[in-house]
Amino acid sequence: MPLPETDHGSLMAVAAYIADALRGRSAVAYRTARAAFRLALRVSAPVANLPRSVYRTYRHFRDPPYLPPASPREFPKVRTFAQTIPHLLQAHREQDVLFRKILREYRFLSADPCDPIRIVQFFHLLRAANALPAGDYLELGTYGGLTLKLIHKLMDSTRTLYSLDTFEGFDERDLVVEKTKYDYKPEQEWFSRPSLENVALYVGDGKAPTNLKLVKGWFPDSFKGLEHLRWRLVHIDLDLYQPIKTALETLWEPLLPGGLMLVHDYGCYGFPAARTAVDEFSNSIGTLPIELPDRWGTAVLRKPLAT
Ligand SMILES: C[S@@+](CC[C@H](N)C(=O)[O-])C[C@H]1O[C@@H](n2cnc3c(N)ncnc32)[C@H](O)[C@@H]1O
Numbered sequence: 001m002p003l004p005e006t007d008h009g010s011l012m013a014v015a016a017y018i019a020d021a022l023r024g025r026s027a028v029a030y031r032t033a034r035a036a037f038r039l040a041l042r043v044s045a046p047v048a049n050l051p052r053s054v055y056r057t058y059r060h061f062r063d064p065p066y067l068p069p070a071s072p073r074e075f076p077k078v079r080t081f082a083q084t085i086p087h088l089l090q091a092h093r094e095q096d097v098l099f100r101k102i103l104r105e106y107r108f109l110s111a112d113p114c115d116p117i118r119i120v121q122f123f124h125l126l127r128a129a130n131a132l133p134a135g136d137y138l139e140l141g142t143y144g145g146l147t148l149k150l151i152h153k154l155m156d157s158t159r160t161l162y163s164l165d166t167f168e169g170f171d172e173r174d175l176v177v178e179k180t181k182y183d184y185k186p187e188q189e190w191f192s193r194p195s196l197e198n199v200a201l202y203v204g205d206g207k208a209p210t211n212l213k214l215v216k217g218w219f220p221d222s223f224k225g226l227e228h229l230r231w232r233l234v235h236i237d238l239d240l241y242q243p244i245k246t247a248l249e250t251l252w253e254p255l256l257p258g259g260l261m262l263v264h265d266y267g268c269y270g271f272p273a274a275r276t277a278v279d280e281f282s283n284s285i286g287t288l289p290i291e292l293p294d295r296w297g298t299a300v301l302r303k304p305l306a307t
Contacts, residue, residue: 083116134230135231137155173218248263
């Protein structure tokens with residue numbers, strides 16, 4: 001039952017006094033004070049009418065400082081976290097609908113159902129790439145086509161998307177090098193053998209897109225004949241040291257000024273080579289990668305604009 005109008009101010013003042021007195025004493029006292037204050041607020045006068053000192057306490061509990069818990073045990077167990085859809089996507093109906101559609105499909109198919117941030121990243125990075133002078137798009141490491149489809153959906157559809165993969169998993173020539181550098185044992189069988197036809201049908205929602213070129217073979221051999229092309233965006237998802245390093249060295253030059261080079265697994269301890277290859281390459285050209293926060297981490301190298 002609401003309190004009489006005249007009692008509101010004093011109720012709030014008492015609650016604010018208690019809250020202030022308890023603030024900082026302990027996490028439990030703090031939460032109790034906060035709960036009491038919020039309860040008082042619910043039965044109290046509109047916020048606009050609060051006395052200044054009470055309003056300050058109101059603001060404190062509305063935008064609380066992030067006090068550390070008294071003991072680490074007070075941290076709730078967190079395995080995943082949710083992020084609401086970024087405003088930039090939600091504010092544009094078409095983008096919002098597309099994002100939700102892609103997210104639903106990705107959740108259904110992916111082994112990483114909790115990586116919506118990677119999808120958001122592609123929205124932003126492809127928007128940046130699409131604004132560049134004429135150039136094409138390239139994915140190295142496609143497997144079944146999950147990220148290839150994302151790129152295809154978001155890229156400038158007047159341009160071509162190339163995908164290079166053995167479509168038979170890792171190559172022995174790369175595995176030999178990997179085993180000399182790291183003591184984990186990647187195997188060729190980690191990836192099954194997707195048919196190129198199925199990948200194209202998947203990317204095109206049942207109809208192979210005319211602006212998609214799938215090239216089967218071992219990279220760098222498979223790159224022969226593509227040397228003349230200029231790239232707006234290159235997505236490298238090859239997992240192993242040798243092909244990632246070679247890809248960076250081969251593709252930096254034909255990347256357009258302002259072009260984007262993304263290397264997946266930069267934050268993945270399962271594939272430590274991605275970070276080594278990116279750091280070595282960045283160092284050799286005198287730049288630094290930016291690390292993005294998707295599940296396995298993505299490094300971005302953006303080529304400077306021509307001066
Ligand atoms: C992690 S998977 C790619 C995942 C894919 N981007 C997706 O969204 O599902 C890595 C792929 O890299 C390919 N690969 C690794 N080394 C390669 C090389 N030297 N040449 C061509 N393909 C290679 C493998 O065949 C495998 O399909």
